[in-house]
Amino acid sequence: xxxxxxxxxxxxxxxxxxxxxxxxxxxxxxxxxxxxxxxxxxxxxxxxxxxxxxxxxxxxxxxxxxxxxxxxxxxxxxxxxxxxxxxxxxxxxxxxxxxxxxxxxxxxxxxxxxxxxxxxxxxxxxxxxxxxxxxxxxxxxxxxxxxxxxxxxxxxxxxxxxxxxxxxxxxxxxxxxxxxxxxxxxxxxxxxxxxxxxxxxxxxxxxxxxxxxxxxxxxxxxxxxxxxxxxxxxxxxxxxxx
Numbered sequence: 001x002x003x004x005x006x007x008x009x010x011x012x013x014x015x016x017x018x019x020x021x022x023x024x025x026x027x028x029x030x031x032x033x034x035x036x037x038x039x040x041x042x043x044x045x046x047x048x049x050x051x052x053x054x055x056x057x058x059x060x061x062x063x064x065x066x067x068x069x070x071x072x073x074x075x076x077x078x079x080x081x082x083x084x085x086x087x088x089x090x091x092x093x094x095x096x097x098x099x100x101x102x103x104x105x106x107x108x109x110x111x112x113x114x115x116x117x118x119x120x121x122x123x124x125x126x127x128x129x130x131x132x133x134x135x136x137x138x139x140x141x142x143x144x145x146x147x148x149x150x151x152x153x154x155x156x157x158x159x160x161x162x163x164x165x166x167x168x169x170x171x172x173x174x175x176x177x178x179x180x181x182x183x184x185x186x187x188x189x190x191x192x193x194x195x196x197x198x199x200x201x202x203x204x205x206x207x208x209x210x211x212x213x214x215x216x217x218x219x220x221x222x223x224x225x226x227x228x229x230x231x232x233x234x235x236x237x238x239x240x241x242x
Contacts, residue, residue, distance in 0.1 A: 003051040007033075097235075158205055
C-alpha cells in the first residue's frame with residue numbers, strides 16, 4: 001500500500017536524513033511535502049490527503065502537541081520522531097502509531113511504516129463491508145465481587161468495560177456496575193471471549209461493535225451508541241477480529 005506522508009521537522013539536516021531513509025528503505029512511502037514549523041505543517045495538511053505524518057516534538061513557536069490540538073479531526077497516523085524519550089507518554093495519549101528516537105534506527109523506521117501500512121490496508125479493506133467478528137459469541141458467565149458476596153453476569157451482556165483507577169465500570173445495555181477490580185483483571189478474566197483491549201481505558205465486546213471510525217487513533221461505536229476511543233497501538237489488534 002502506498003502511504004502519502006508529510007515530514008514535519010524544523011532541522012533541515014534531520015529532514016534530509018529521514019527523506020533519504022524513506023526513499024531508500026520504504027518504497028511504499030510517497031512524501032507529499034515537508035514543513036519546518038507548525039503553521040507550514042497545517043497549511044500542507046489542509047492541502048493534501050495524508051496517511052502518515054512524521055512529526056518532530058520540539059519546534060519553533062510550539063511543539064507537536066500544539067499542532068495536533070489544532071487538528072481534532074484527522075484521518076492520518078502519526079509517527080513521532082524525537083531525540084527526547086520523555087514525550088513517550090504524551091505521544092501515546094495523542095494516539096501516536098509509533099515513537100522513533102533520534103538518531104533514527106532504520107529497522108525501527110521500517111517497522112513503523114509497516115505498522116501504519118497494515119492498519120491502513122485493513123481499514124480500507126473493511127470499508128463498506130458487513131462486519132462479522134471472527135470469534136463467535138461464546139456462552140459463559142462471570143462473577144463480580146461485591147461487599148456482600150458476588151453478582152453473576154452473562155458475559156454476552158457486557159458491552160464494554162472502562163478503567164476507573166483501581167476500579168472498573170462494567171457497562172450493560174441499560175446499566176453500569178462499579179467493581180473494585182482493575183481493567184487488567186477483566187482483560188485476563190475475559191481473555192477466552194471476544195473482548196479487545198482497544199485503549200488503556202477500554203475493553204470492548206467485539207460482538208457489540210456496530211461502527212468503526214477513522215481519526216486520531218480511531219474509535220468504535222458500540223450497540224448502545226457509545227463511542228469509545230481506540231489507541232493507534234491497539235488498532236491493529238482490534239481490526240484483526242474482523
